[in-house]
Amino acid sequence: MNHQCVKKEGESRVSIIIEVGMNAKTARVLIETIHAYEKHVPLTLFVYGDFVELYPELITEWSKEYEIGIRGSSPLPRNLWALQNYGIQRLSVVSAEMKLSKLGLTAAYIFPPEFGETVALVASERNLRMINSTVTLPPRSGSLTFETYFKYEDVKRTPKALRIIHEALVHSGGILSLDSDFPDSQMTSIFLLDYLYEVSNHKITSLRECIGVE
Template sequence: MTAYSELVWSPNKGLNNGIDMQWGGGSLFAYEDEKKDTETGGKRKLSHHRTVPTVDLSRWIQENTAVEDYVIFKLDVEGAEYDILQKMLEDGTFKWVDKYYGEFHSWQPVTGWDKKKKEQLVSDVQKKGKPMLDWAAEYRTYRDFDTLHPPLVSESFVGSPGTVYSGCTAPPSGAPRLTLTVLVGMNAKAAHKLVETIAAHSSRMPVTLFLYGDFVDTFPELVTEWAKTFTIGMREGQPFPLGHFTLQAQSWIRMGLVSTIQRLSEVDLQTAYYLPEKVTDAVKSEAKSRGVRIIQPTARFPPTDEKWLLSVANYYKYRDVERVPKALRVIANQLEDKGGIVSLDSDHPDSYMISVFLMDYLAEKSGYNLVSITECLK
């Protein structure tokens, strides 16, 4: 069959179907003006025409799967679904299918299919085949998303889903509480150095490690080992350039959060503590719907608040032995003698350099009551 695919992008390519987009796709069906315009490809820019081999998908499913298998069938073929699904109905192939995701492209000029015939097939698939679940990859969603990813429900976690916690609760009496956390980046070597140093400290203070989903997926054995000693929290599914994660549409934020939850579940870990790059209404909404608590450190190293930012003049021009007290002081100043949540970013090499000195201070001189993240939020 002849396949029509999209023109390669260039600055003067023009609009695709009236929209400034690079679809990256094609179709087996084109309008006559699109077929004739081999230079620009018409309104959908389908300028590349190629002869491609085809497969009897209905027969392939029957020959390569068993009825007893759990088969998830996803179909998004820009109009070719009508012939494919008709053949599957005729062959009884839906008996092999347990779940069907897809899209119907009723506007495509499919050869041999008018509007009435298309509508009849949609009805036949619903009644005689398998109900279709909508799938919209470009929007990062599908109809049974929330069914597959229900909110976390566990009495072992304190706090309220979607609530932002930027410090520890004040104790009825006694010293302010403080909990130490590590924002683990994707540099496993740097993270391992920092975490192992913290683990070896004589105070054995409770620490929470916040991990990207991609880190868990890439280093599952390391994460499993860390979980024996530390509380595990979550970050996004992957790192983004600073400030860009929360600029995305809410469905992308949801996908990043669910991805990390899924990666943790694959190593038999569950957490309700989420430390996002930044707190927005979309982040709070998704955290609440997933049943997780939002953690925002009281004091960060390196600091992100403009009041405490490190510069060449106040920090980087100095030797490492001179940077240590400056780093510790900026953490102490952020705490304002009130305790709270301290975070070290493993991607900054000075986090490793100052970690022992920080823990010495916290354990011996600070006067804070060093607690777990759970005790901090109670």
């Protein structure tokens, strides 16, 4: 499982990935916001097979600028993916691959809904690199989690989120994921990019360069 960037000549690297949900509008807004940033930001977008089927033109448009990975066939209630057996998880992955292939695209990466031995086996059999993130928005641990995030006022959430992201990446860099269905991702991304490019010493790279794929 890849969840860190390979250091090159002591250089700290950060790669940004987008976990695209089923809301095409919020996904487009987030990606267009990042695309409009004054510097080119390499992204890898992870999509569900059902999203590909519903919005093929959007996927084709994105693929001209960004690499496309898969998440599985469709979203499941939290913690349900890990309970599925090998056959169901494999079917989900193959279905997502096939829907991409109809657009002439081949997935090289998978960011599954949850991680475990079963999906690792499926990914290995399908020659997919399984990607995890070093840190996410919304954060999955610390003072901000899915359960506690909105207990803070919006003017306090963004600085707290940026601090958690900074602490996770400051020493070694890594892979940062943004959830396109999460309402704060678009606003926070603006401040996040300023931090990454103007304040931090990280080199912002593509996922391919991050994990050392030639």
